[in-house]
Amino acid sequence: xxxxxxxxxxxxxxxxxxxxxxxxxxxxxxxxxxxxxxxxxxxxxxxxxxxxxxxxxxxxxxxxxxxxxxxxxxxxxxxxxxxxxxxxxxxxxxxxxxxxxxxxxxxxxxxxxxxxxxxxxxxxxxxxxxxxxxxxxxxxxxxxxxxxxxxxxxxxxxxxxxxxxxxxxxxxxxxxxxxxxxxxxxxxxxxxxxxxxxxxxxxxxxxxxxxxxxxxxxxxxxxxxxxxxxxxxxxxxxxxxxxxxxxxxxxxxxxxxxxxxxxxxxxxxxxxxxxxxxxxxxxxxxxxxxxxxxxxxxxxxxxxxxxxxxxxxxxxxxxxxxxxxxxxxxxxxxxxxxxxxxxxxxxxxxxxxxxxxxxxxxxxxxxxxxxxxxxxxxxxxxxxxxxxxxxxxxxxxxxxxxxxxxxxxxxxxxxxxxxxxxxxxxxxxxxxxxxxxxxxx
Numbered sequence: 001x002x003x004x005x006x007x008x009x010x011x012x013x014x015x016x017x018x019x020x021x022x023x024x025x026x027x028x029x030x031x032x033x034x035x036x037x038x039x040x041x042x043x044x045x046x047x048x049x050x051x052x053x054x055x056x057x058x059x060x061x062x063x064x065x066x067x068x069x070x071x072x073x074x075x076x077x078x079x080x081x082x083x084x085x086x087x088x089x090x091x092x093x094x095x096x097x098x099x100x101x102x103x104x105x106x107x108x109x110x111x112x113x114x115x116x117x118x119x120x121x122x123x124x125x126x127x128x129x130x131x132x133x134x135x136x137x138x139x140x141x142x143x144x145x146x147x148x149x150x151x152x153x154x155x156x157x158x159x160x161x162x163x164x165x166x167x168x169x170x171x172x173x174x175x176x177x178x179x180x181x182x183x184x185x186x187x188x189x190x191x192x193x194x195x196x197x198x199x200x201x202x203x204x205x206x207x208x209x210x211x212x213x214x215x216x217x218x219x220x221x222x223x224x225x226x227x228x229x230x231x232x233x234x235x236x237x238x239x240x241x242x243x244x245x246x247x248x249x250x251x252x253x254x255x256x257x258x259x260x261x262x263x264x265x266x267x268x269x270x271x272x273x274x275x276x277x278x279x280x281x282x283x284x285x286x287x288x289x290x291x292x293x294x295x296x297x298x299x300x301x302x303x304x305x306x307x308x309x310x311x312x313x314x315x316x317x318x319x320x321x322x323x324x325x326x327x328x329x330x331x332x333x334x335x336x337x338x339x340x341x342x343x344x345x346x347x348x349x350x351x352x353x354x355x356x357x358x359x360x361x362x363x364x365x366x367x368x369x370x371x372x373x374x375x376x377x378x379x380x381x382x383x384x385x386x387x388x389x390x391x392x393x394x395x396x397x398x399x400x401x402x403x404x405x406x407x408x409x410x411x412x413x414x415x416x417x418x419x420x421x422x423x424x425x426x427x428x429x430x431x432x433x434x435x436x437x438x439x440x441x
Contacts, residue, residue, distance in 0.1 A: 073154030082303020096151025104144025172205030243383030291375030298379030369425030
């Protein structure tokens with residue numbers, strides 16, 4: 001295995017080499033959401049589509065409480081690569097696996113109260129609630145695998161091994177899609193079929209990830225418990241990750257509240273918003289390749305104390321991110337109605353989704369700065385700034401919802417979400433000069 005070094009120049013070619021496998025692999029993630037939604041949509045029942053929407057957002061919210069495991073791991077490991085401390089790079093892998101497996105086991109044990117509380121907050125119809133509870137009860141058993149995959153992915157991305165990240169995502173998501181179609185349309189298992197497909201796919205993805213990290217496990221460094229459990233390193237990791245955790249909780253609170261507020265407007269509006277959110281996630285996942293490249297390259301530059309390389313990393317990755325969002329906005333403007341028709345056969349859901357499609361056209365452009373700056377700040381482990389700016393932008397979102405939802409309905413909900421993207425981009429941008437200063441002259 002060839003480990004990158006901070007002496008390598010940051011070029012467009014290097015950025016694309018890191019980013020393109022992530023872009024290709026992430027293309028399967030929203031595609032999975034499209035297949036999930038589309039397969040259930042073929043049942044022609046808004047309650048089934050709403051159950052998958054609510055169940056998915058609940059689990060996504062729970063899992064992304066531990067999204068710091070990928071983000072923090074990229075920042076910490078890439079900076080150690082910049083310092084050429086490869087013993088610590090391996091120790092980070094062990095730490096993130098222990099955290100991921102332990103957190104997933106805790107969710108399995110606490111599933112009953114967690115799901116009851118979440119469904120009470122969501123407030124879907126009784127039919128959708130019953131279906132969602134069954135869906136959640138199946139999928140929760142793959143929580144240890146799914147959370148641990150975050151850590152594995154972050155560790156691989158920090159080493160610019162994005163082809164390995166690609167392999168995990170492709171195996172997991174393509175298997176999930178094939179099983180979705182078989183279980184739901186072939187065997188007639190309905191919503192439960194979607195859950196079983198995801199359960200099998202997530203454990204399979206974890207197995208592939210462990211295999212791809214086999215070089216690290218071949219060395220005794222991964223079980224050097226004195227280093228793995230070193231109090232000072234654990235404290236630093238905890239400080240970085242706790243800030244990212246707060247940031248992730250607030251971000252998920254925004255998206256979760258968005259879904260829950262849509263659910264209170266009825267199953268049709270909930271289903272329409274779910275379709276549009278899946279389209280927006282297409283953009284976010286397309287951007288991830290260049291955000292991940294920013295995480296890796298900014299982290300390595302900061303670890304090596306190279307300010308010019310940090311700045312160049314931020315500029316080149318952001319340039320390519322801008323190209324992605326422009327293409328996505330154009331695609332939604334031209335073919336958004338076609339995408340909606342693919343994802344549901346319900347006429348009332350199609351009609352409602354088309355009304356709010358313009359917000360999905362605007363989302364990539366308005367979200368570009370926040371998505372790219374997230375990657376830059378993650379690589380620099382500037383987690384306190386990320387936390388504080390997320391607190392401010394969440395407050396802006398809450399104020400916008402309170403002001404717009406009562407009079408504008410679902411239009412107000414979408415406007416508030418887009419305002420929160422802009423607020424996060426502006427506030428993080430204001431903190432960027434301080435980030436560069438950390439890299440020295």
